[in-house]
Amino acid sequence: MANFEKNPNIRSTEHLELFVEGGILHCIYKEVDMVDLEYAQACVSERLAFIDGKAYPSLFDITRIKQSTKEARDFMANEGNDLVSASAILIGSPMLKMTANFYIMVNKPKNPTRMFTDRKSALEWLSQFSA
Incomplete structure (x- = not known):
């Protein structure tokens, strides 16, 4: 796993840990009980600020999220997918x-969006979308 303290290409925000590796953006959600619309919008803002206008196939590790609202899911499926060429959602429960x-x-x-239970398979699938 990435070392967030020593690498300037890795950003830890209020809601996410972000880094690009092998042409794939990794978005690791921090532990939270409920993702509502406001939380989802903040996550997207943090991601867009990090990628600075460049689209990436993206791994979204949501293993530390407990629940999300319908409004948050609707937002993530549409506006929340800006500059995401493909999504692999890593789940754990x-x-x-x-x-x-x-x-x-x-x-x-x-x-294109798929769900995975292991990181390796998710990254293999995403690799077809990286430049």
Whole structure:
């Protein structure tokens, strides 16, 4: 895992840990009980500030999120996907699996999106979208 204290290419924000490796943006969500619309908007703002106008295939590690609201999921599927060429959602619990499946099937993100339970498979899938 990345060393967030010593690498200037890695940013730790209020909500996320962000870095680019192998042409893939890694967005690791910090532990939170509920992602609501305001929280989702803050995460997207932090991500967009970090990538500075460049689109990336992105790994979204949501293993430390407990729940999200419908409004947050709707936002993430649309405006929240700006400059994301493909999304791999890394989950770690049955509840997150249900939420991620719902997000993919009902919210229908505007980019290719898949759910994974292991980081290696997610990165392998995303590699086809990196330059």
